[in-house]
Amino acid sequence: MTKQIAILGSTGSIGRNALRVIDSLGPQYEVAALSAHSSVELLAEQARRYRPEFVAITNPDYAERLHELIGDLDIEILAGPDGLIKIAELPHVDIVLTAVVGAAGLHAVLAAAKKGKRLAIANKEPLVIAGELLRKTTEDSGSVILPVDSEHSAVFQAMQSGGREQVNKIILTASGGPFRQADPEDLRNVTLEQALAHPVWDMGPKITIDSATMMNKAFEIIEARWLFDIPVEKIEVLIHPESIIHSIVEFVDGSMIAQLGEPDMCLPIQYALTYPERVAGIAKALRLEDIGTLTFEKSNLQTFRALSLGYEVAQTGGTAPVVFNAANETAVEEFLAGRIKFVNIVEIIENCLNRHNVKPAVCLEDVLEADAWARREVTELAYSV
Numbered sequence: 398m399t400k401q402i403a404i405l406g407s408t409g410s411i412g413r414n415a416l417r418v419i420d421s422l423g424p425q426y427e428v429a430a431l432s433a434h435s436s437v438e439l440l441a442e443q444a445r446r447y448r449p450e451f452v453a454i455t456n457p458d459y460a461e462r463l464h465e466l467i468g469d470l471d472i473e474i475l476a477g478p479d480g481l482i483k484i485a486e487l488p489h490v491d492i493v494l495t496a497v498v499g500a501a502g503l504h505a506v507l508a509a510a511k512k513g514k515r516l517a518i519a520n521k522e523p524l525v526i527a528g529e530l531l532r533k534t535t536e537d538s539g540s541v542i543l544p545v546d547s548e549h550s551a552v553f554q555a556m557q558s559g560g561r562e563q564v565n566k567i568i569l570t571a572s573g574g575p576f577r578q579a580d581p582e583d584l585r586n587v588t589l590e591q592a593l594a595h596p597v598w599d600m601g602p603k604i605t606i607d608s609a610t611m612m613n614k615a616f617e618i619i620e621a622r623w624l625f626d627i628p629v630e631k632i633e634v635l636i637h638p639e640s641i642i643h644s645i646v647e648f649v650d651g652s653m654i655a656q657l658g659e660p661d662m663c664l665p666i667q668y669a670l671t672y673p674e675r676v677a678g679i680a681k682a683l684r685l686e687d688i689g690t691l692t693f694e695k696s697n698l699q700t701f702r703a704l705s706l707g708y709e710v711a712q713t714g715g716t717a718p719v720v721f722n723a724a725n726e727t728a729v730e731e732f733l734a735g736r737i738k739f740v741n742i743v744e745i746i747e748n749c750l751n752r753h754n755v756k757p758a759v760c761l762e763d764v765l766e767a768d769a770w771a772r773r774e775v776t777e778l779a780y781s782v
């Protein structure tokens with residue numbers, strides 16, 4: 398039986414790697430649907446090569462161009478954000494790989510979960526802002542979430558060595574990003590170019606900036622809390638600059654089970670597609686003798702305020718993570734557009750959290766309301782820095 402895969406965000410860093418993985422897996426894995434926001438030329442190229450039944454272009458301004466490029470093919474073109482939901486719900490799709498960036502993936506992730514799909518989830522923001530809702534939806538529908546984030550894939554794999562109640566702690570490893578050894582003053586003069594130069598991982602611009610501020614790790618704490626149903630106080634962050642150990646689970650008997658591999662997203666993507674099978678793939682094999690030394694450091698909470706905010710927000714829950722994420726997305730856009738400085742990103746997020754009146758986030762409306770509030774607030778705050 399072939400597996401039909403819908404890739405949400407096929408033109409991004411994860412999406413392109415997912416297509417490489419699918420190429421290597423052979424004919425049992427077929428591309429049923431693809432999506433992009435505005436990379437219309439690349440989406441057309443992918444559509445011509447993989448011949449999915451559907452392609453979605455979420456920015457409708459590019460729909461006409463997409464029709465010009467692939468109108469001769471027997472492919473249905475969906476325009477606008479609802480196209481993502483439609484491809485996430487397709488009855489014959491087995492696996493929905495969510496690789497769009499930001500909260501934009503939320504509706505589609507929930508839609509796929511409601512339909513009981515296997516969710517290979519790279520898009521961490523929906524878990525951060527609607528983790529409880531997503532958990533409940535998957536429990537009701539029988540949908541299975543396979544994490545693609547390398548740290549959570551590692552935890553998922555290590556968790557298979559014991560029961561959840563036997564877990565002492567989850568240790569999320571972090572490369573530390575480009576400013577690992579910086580002190581708070583150094584961060585004042587960081588340029589966009591420096592912030593985009595990640596020492597280990599080659600990723601999209603938003604997550605690269607999130608790694609530089611360590612917001613990414615803060616999100617991963619919240620993501621782990623929901624994915625593994627583990628209290629926040631059992632989740633630790635450990636700096637591991639080589640990014641070879643992708644994360645560790647410590648069990649009550651003192652055993653630590655870690656997953657190791659080259660820093661290459663193809664491995665967790667492939668595992669999420671083939672689970673519970675393991676098959677030979679394109680990820681380069683790790684040679685520990687070539688690595689030599691693995692090093693570890695405590696995380697620097699003084700320089701990276703984002704990390705302590707992440708713990709606070711994860712503990713607070715309710716709409717706090719929604720505001721945390723929306724404020725970050727907006728502040729990162731402002732930074733990428735050159736309108737604010739690097740240090741302003743986390744300052745603005747903290748300011749926004751301080752102004753927010755936390756409420757329970759029980760339904761989608763609660764999440765959307767807090768998200769919209771934070772985006773408005775940050776736009777105002779960004780003008781005043």
Ligand SMILES: NC(=O)c1ccc[n+]([C@@H]2O[C@H](COP(=O)([O-])OP(=O)(O)OC[C@H]3O[C@@H](n4cnc5c(N)ncnc54)[C@H](OP(=O)(O)O)[C@@H]3O)[C@@H](O)[C@H]2O)c1
Pocket residue numbers: 405406407408409410411412432433434435436437455495496497498499501502519520521522545546547598599600601602603604662
């Ligand atoms: N890259 C990694 O190694 C990595 C690792 C772990 C987790 N993740 C997570 O995976 C997700 C994707 O990361 P990435 O690095 O692949 O990002 P990316 O390279 O920026 O790609 C993002 C994808 O989302 C699409 N997109 C952008 N804005 C959209 C919108 N408003 N609505 C719908 N689609 C939109 C983009 O389309 P266009 O090309 O048309 O803009 C592209 O296909 C993020 O949540 C990230 O945190 C990434």
